Amino acid sequence: MQLTTRILSTKKNIALVAxxxxxxxxxxxxxxxxxxxxxxxxxxxxxxGTLIKQQTQLNVTTMLSGPMGGDQQIGALIAEGKIDILIFFWDPLNAVPHDPDVKALLRLATVWNIPVATNQATANALIQSPIFTNEVTIDIPDYQQYLAERTE
Ligand SMILES: O=C(CO)COP(=O)(O)O
Known part of the structure; x- marks a missing residue:
């Protein structure tokens, strides 16, 4: 897979899921x-998102609830390059009905190489790192090249 780059600006688009x-x-x-x-x-x-808004007064754009399609909505935003960081406190000890959606979300975050924290320790590391405050360049799949190779 050929790579290109994407710039994550200082003001990040951050997805929060638990x-x-x-x-x-x-x-x-x-x-x-x-x-x-x-x-x-x-x-x-x-x-x-609704709980975060209620309890912290932070401004949060809410998707659908996870089991109703919210994980998929965030995954789609990642594929479109509209999410820069994913903080996902996922539960390794309890089954969820939408496990395929959870896997799909984590898969797309990996495909598009965005910084991901899947537990509190990594979320702490991420928020303290320059990634959170600085402009950062990440490698991403070169989609135009990918498409060209498949259609020539
Ligand atoms: O299920 C989730 C993630 O897989 C989260 O959804 P809610 O935030 O609606 O609980």
Whole structure:
């Protein structure tokens, strides 16, 4: 796969997602890091985002709830280059009905090489890193080249 680059600007588009048993943990993390988070554009799956808005007063664009398509909506935004960072407190100990959607979201985040935190320790590392505040260049698949090779 040929690569090209994408610039993540200083003001990032950040997606926040948490499974039910980890919502308290993500809410605490958002409260603790509110001053950094307020400087970025936030979006979230339906329940997660609504709780973050209620409990932190952060401005969050909400998608549908995860099991109703919210993970897929965020995955689509990632594929379109509209999400720069994914913070996803996913639950490795409880099954969810939309497991294929969860896998698809994590897969697309990997395909498009965006920084992802899937637990609190990595979210802490990410928010303290220059990635969060600086302009960053990431390698991404060269889609035009990919398409050209498949259609020549
Ligand atoms: O299920 C989710 C992620 O897979 C999260 O969805 P909610 O934020 O609506 O609970």
């Amino acid at each position: 499974h039910d048993h980890l919502k308290d943990s993500l809410l605490k993390w958002c409260t603790k890091n509110k001053l950094q988070l307020v400087q970025h554009n936030l979006c979230a799956t339906g329940t997660t």
